[in-house]
Amino acid sequence: xxxxxxxxxxxxxxxxxxxxxxxxxxxxxxxxxxxxxxxxxxxxxxxxxxxxxxxxxxxxxxxxxxxxxxxxxxxxxxxxxxxxxxxxxxxxxx
Numbered sequence: 001x002x003x004x005x006x007x008x009x010x011x012x013x014x015x016x017x018x019x020x021x022x023x024x025x026x027x028x029x030x031x032x033x034x035x036x037x038x039x040x041x042x043x044x045x046x047x048x049x050x051x052x053x054x055x056x057x058x059x060x061x062x063x064x065x066x067x068x069x070x071x072x073x074x075x076x077x078x079x080x081x082x083x084x085x086x087x088x089x090x091x092x093x094x
Contacts, residue, residue, distance in 0.1 A: 002038075002042070003025045006042040011044065013044065023047045024047060028067070041062075058070070067079045
């Protein structure tokens with residue numbers, strides 16, 4: 001049930017500049033380090049976005065309805081959650 005809610009909320013990948021359909025339901029704060037399996041700690045990602053965030057140096061922080069991603073090069077991007085009508089999220093440099 002939680003997975004279906006997450007996929008309905010995030011129909012498109014929440015990674016910066018990605019509008020691919022969500023394929024993976026993921027923890028923002030990883031389960032392995034104490035992240036809860038809850039809707040606020042969940043995000044929808046495409047497969048490549050989910051694998052990319054596991055690369056050392058990637059950091060993800062959530063604030064309300066937006067995510068801030070820091071890349072291994074130090075660039076930061078803020079992505080708002082997808083529009084409830086299914087439109088892709090908006091990403092802006094921070």
